[in-house]
Amino acid sequence: MIRRVFWTVLSGLLLAAPVAAESKTYPLAVAAGDTDRTNTPVKVLLWVPPELAKAENVLIEDAAGKKWPGQLTPPGLLVHVPRANTTDEPRELHFILPSLKAGNSAVFKAIISTDAPTKTESFTWKELPDQTAELQFGKRPVLLYMGLAYDESSKDKRDVTYKVFHHLYDPDGERQVTQGSGGKLDPHHRGIYYGFNQITHGDGKKCDTWHCTNGAHQSHQKFLSREAGPVLGRHRVEIGWHGQDKKIFAVEQRELTVYHVPGGQLVEFRSRLTSKDGKIKLDGDPQHAGFQFRANGEVAEKTAKQTIYIRPDGVGKPGETRNWDAKKPDDHANLPWNAMSFVLNDQRYTIAYLDRPTNPKPARFSERDYGRFGSYFVQEMDEKKPCDVAYRLWLQKGEMKGTDVAVLDADFVKPPQVTVK
Numbered sequence: 001m002i003r004r005v006f007w008t009v010l011s012g013l014l015l016a017a018p019v020a021a022e023s024k025t026y027p028l029a030v031a032a033g034d035t036d037r038t039n040t041p042v043k044v045l046l047w048v049p050p051e052l053a054k055a056e057n058v059l060i061e062d063a064a065g066k067k068w069p070g071q072l073t074p075p076g077l078l079v080h081v082p083r084a085n086t087t088d089e090p091r092e093l094h095f096i097l098p099s100l101k102a103g104n105s106a107v108f109k110a111i112i113s114t115d116a117p118t119k120t121e122s123f124t125w126k127e128l129p130d131q132t133a134e135l136q137f138g139k140r141p142v143l144l145y146m147g148l149a150y151d152e153s154s155k156d157k158r159d160v161t162y163k164v165f166h167h168l169y170d171p172d173g174e175r176q177v178t179q180g181s182g183g184k185l186d187p188h189h190r191g192i193y194y195g196f197n198q199i200t201h202g203d204g205k206k207c208d209t210w211h212c213t214n215g216a217h218q219s220h221q222k223f224l225s226r227e228a229g230p231v232l233g234r235h236r237v238e239i240g241w242h243g244q245d246k247k248i249f250a251v252e253q254r255e256l257t258v259y260h261v262p263g264g265q266l267v268e269f270r271s272r273l274t275s276k277d278g279k280i281k282l283d284g285d286p287q288h289a290g291f292q293f294r295a296n297g298e299v300a301e302k303t304a305k306q307t308i309y310i311r312p313d314g315v316g317k318p319g320e321t322r323n324w325d326a327k328k329p330d331d332h333a334n335l336p337w338n339a340m341s342f343v344l345n346d347q348r349y350t351i352a353y354l355d356r357p358t359n360p361k362p363a364r365f366s367e368r369d370y371g372r373f374g375s376y377f378v379q380e381m382d383e384k385k386p387c388d389v390a391y392r393l394w395l396q397k398g399e400m401k402g403t404d405v406a407v408l409d410a411d412f413v414k415p416p417q418v419t420v421k
Contacts, residue, residue, distance in 0.1 A: 030097060159181055
């Protein structure tokens with residue numbers, strides 16, 4: 001009897017004992033390349049033991065012993081994961097590189113542990129009604145996903161629901177700097193958006209997923225993934241592209257990531273569009289196709305003539321715009337970046353648009369003083385050949401200099417090189 005009680009008590013003590021934390025340290029070497037790096041997002045693919053794959057306690061330590069947060073996520077959209085003969089799981093390690101001069105290298109440690117993370121301000125996703133979701137940092141709203149269920153019960157309801165897009169908030173989280181449905185000028189331009197007004201699919205069917213006329217539209221299908229932590233907030237959604245017969249002819253995975261960096265909002269947009277109806281040709285015109293940003297309607301109504309474009313070849317005059325012209329195909333095409341400085345509620349902002357050499361080319365750019373700009377391309381695709389694109393947007397207060405936009409572009413196109421030692 002005494003022996004039985006002893007083993008019962010011992011078993012209870014063993015069960016109550018805390019489980020030892022699992023941890024692993026990864027030595028890293030980071031090379032700046034030919035650009036000075038300041039508050040630059042860095043990522044590297046790691047192979048992580050299964051018990052650490054969902055670890056939330058991630059710290060980056062420099063050679064002086066200073067530590068700051070990192071974050072693990074599953075591989076992002078368009079990330080190539082090589083085959084590996086291991087039971088470990090692929091994970092992206094993300095952190096913000098505070099500073100590293102051009103030509104220099106630095107060593108760091110990534111310490112990943114199953115311990116509870118230290119409480120720090122982080123991104124969170126807040127689910128909202130009717131397939132919408134808001135990304136917040138702490139209590140500050142950052143990004144709003146508009147995936148409202150398609151409703152054609154009336155013209156007004158259809159106009160509100162025929163597009164899937166994202167709103168972006170100003171760096172203080174006080175207001176949306178992007179345009180939604182409605183407005184006096186071109187209400188079909190909305191927020192952060194991707195579509196084409198001249199699409200051919202299947203056996204020659206035509207449709208327009210920009211103006212969404214004659215039954216064509218985009219629809220939220222489902223949420224695919226969601227990540228939130230101290231370094232970034234990210235989600236991936238599946239979007240149906242519907243033709244005039246209202247059937248889905250292509251399916252898009254759209255992924256938006258917001259990085260926590262000081263001074264503004266850094267948003268990365270990635271998309272993979274896959275055909276469900278044979279050969280597809282994406283086409284359009286500079287104003288109604290591709291990846292575009294539309295500022296809040298107040299710009300169109302009150303401050304359009306104060307809008308300034310900052311381009312690789314210099315700063316334009318207030319109200320001056322450029323648009324690609326088929327008669328001059330080399331003009332305003334294949335820009336590495338473009339930036340628009342606009343005034344909203346007596347505050348000047350700049351939104352920088354960063355392209356990528358790997359995106360389809362030629363990229364034909366367009367601008368409007370009322371706050372809409374971006375680029376489009378012509379692309380043919382089928383079930384075996386999807387259309388992949390990646391862009392970044394940077395929003396900050398004030399008017400940026402071209403040299404500062406060029407640094408952001410280098411961070412995107414030629415990021416610091418990371419080696420796992």
